[in-house]
Amino acid sequence: MIFKKQLSILLFLAGSALAANAQTTANLSISNDSKLIVSKYIYGQFAEHLGHGIYGGFWVDKSMPVEKQDRIRLDIVKALVKIKIPSLRWPGGCFADEYHWRDGIGPAEQRPKMVNTNWGGTTEDNSFGTHEFLELCSLLHCEPYMAANVGSGTVEEMSKWIEYVNSNSTSTVAEMRKQNGHPDPYKVTFWGIGNESWGCGGNMTPEFYSDQFKRYASFAKNYPGAPLKKIASGPNSDDYNWTEVIMKNIPDYFMWGISLHYYTVPTGNWGHKGSATSFSESEYFATMQRCLKMDTLVTKHSAIMDKYDPEKHVALVVDEWGVWTDVEPGTNPGFLYQQNSLRDALIAGTNLNIFNNHCDRVRGAALAQTINVLQSLILTDKEKMLLTPTYHIFDMYKVHQDAKYLPIQLISPDYVVDGKKMAAVNVSASQDSSGRVHISLVNLDLHNNITISTALKNIQWKTVNGQILTSANITDINTFDQPDKIHLENFKGAKKDGDNLVVVLPAKSVVTLELQ
Structure with missing residues (x-):
């Protein structure tokens, strides 16, 4: 069987090379x-505490011989500034609903450690927290998109986090931010109220989540200069009932957007997703069929949203998308490290074309993920860094940001x-x-x-x-x-x-x- 597959791949590559x-x-x-505008936020990115996306990606050891600001790796920053990423989503993902923001502020050596139970069971020292993330966004000239913990957190915890980063009052929480080195409020406007609440974010029903969203959103307060764009945890792929319930139960003035998550899995089998680098033409064809499903998903979810929101006040935010393959051989399966081929560039271009063509409703997105995880823009190996084919697609397509749709x-x-x-x-x-x-x-x-x-x-x-x-x-x-x-x-x-x-x-x- 292995020989036959290798022969098939060789014949496929030969056929491609000798194509008439x-x-x-x-x-x-x-x-x-x-008169429509292609929102620049369609070109957003996603950085979760997962594998070497944050630690060993954006945030490196002090001894690493690369240019840094604090521990933020600046060659990565420069590469992302070049393609004008408009927003960065953090801290997850599934990690968001086990993350407690107070663990990631104050002197680094005093921050409590935690185990990342979602991704690899690694120990995190919380040295990369709220201030470090917002400093990274400042260096990237992009807007932060922060995901609040609804799954294992509380309304009070989320409310105080928003106050911590956005309030300029003399409250204890705002004063704590000032004492931690940032006198002025950060004015973060994009906030996700939970993540994948149908799954790793709490295994909720849409009815239960919609009530939870209204409860949490009621205590997500606006502060001067920072009117919140609250984004509801939306459907998984083709769960149209989830969208129906959310749109029916949550008034449009409560939320700026509703998320959609869909990954292109080459085989369609989550147990064996397929290789990132070794595949036949028939496997490639099946992958692109699954990639093109994004158009159907966006069309059908948008139609449901139109029933309840015909004036399109609520954005559809595809804040997790991309190709998801088996990890590279020999790497930690919980780190989701995969290579990035020309196929993945075609997947990126196709998805971005779909989003641009649906810009009446799709007004935000986030590729999963920026560095070393899934369909990355950048891969690193210690001090080495490379730009993937997907990075070059975002470089080409940056011209569409905030341009008039044709x-x-x-x-x-x-x-x-x-x-x-x-x-x-x-x-x-x-x-x-x-x-x-x-x-x-x-x-x-x-x-x-x-x-x-x-x-x-x-x-x-x-x-x-x-x-x-x-x-x-x-x-x-x-x-x-x-x-x-x-x-x-x-x-x-x-x-x-x-x-x-x-x-x-x-x-x-x-x-x-x-x-x-």
Whole structure:
């Protein structure tokens, strides 16, 4: 069986490398008749106390020979500043509902230790707490998104945490923050009221959780300059009943948003999720089918929200998404460390296109997770650091942040494997404040280049340039020995043809074009 699988993979890679220059065609129309904005918060990130995401990722040993501020690793900070991450979610995840914020303030040597029962059973010394996280966000120039403990915490604990970071009064709690080195309030506005309350956050029913949310939210107070954006713990994947109950039971003025969690699991089997680096074309195809399910989920959950909130006051916040594979061989299974291939870049581009195209309702998201965990932007090995293919997608797509959404109509050829088919191409487009139009295109077909003829309605432009991310094989990765094997390159496959745009989109690639 092992030999057969290896042979299948070799034949698949050979077929990809020797793919003919066959071309199929797609038709795309982009119009300039929308007033919607692609929220920058769609490009948010997630950092949980899990594996080497915080400890050994953002927060390193004092002796490590890298540039640091306190123990915050600055080469990572610089890389994330470059892609303009707008928000960072912390401390979890499942960890959030066992985290007690008072353990993570005051002199580091006096902070109590705890065992991370969710992820690997490791001992945490709480040296990375509220002040360290908010200092990290300041260095990243991003907004903090903090998840309150509803599962094992209390209303009082959450209320005092908000007061600690946001109040400028002379209360005991606010004075404690000042004594701990931050005289001014942090003014944190994004707050999650629990996490995955249907599962690790308490195994609640939606009826019970909706009552708990209203109770907790009632004591989540606004302080001057910090009106709270309260985000309810939303559904797991296709649990449409959860969304129905939450929207029915919680008035829209109580919550800024409701979360959605969905992971692309290559096999669809949580017991054996599949390899991050070794897979056949049929396995790749199945993975992309599961990735594209995100569009169905967002559409159906949005339709339920529309019943109770037709004016779309409440945001859908996809604050955990990405590919989830088996861990790398030899690593702690509780640390969720996985490699990141060209396939994962196509998954990232596809999901971001889906979110952009649903920006009327999707106004926030968070990739899981930023460093060394799941579909990471960055991997580290002691002082070494590399940028994954997924990082480069966020670099390409940053042009869409807070830009005007441009509606699209796409007729795509099919990508067919084993008699099954899916649309080969997916696209999103926006126009920034200076009038430049950006179009992001993903070709999921491993073999065929696709020629896309694009009509641009009420859009004036003269020149086009772009960037592309691709590689010889869909299984290619960046390693510490070859950190730049997959990297952005200039794209020359687009041209003006009269008033139309013609693009030759290479197989297994992501391209972002700029028209001006």
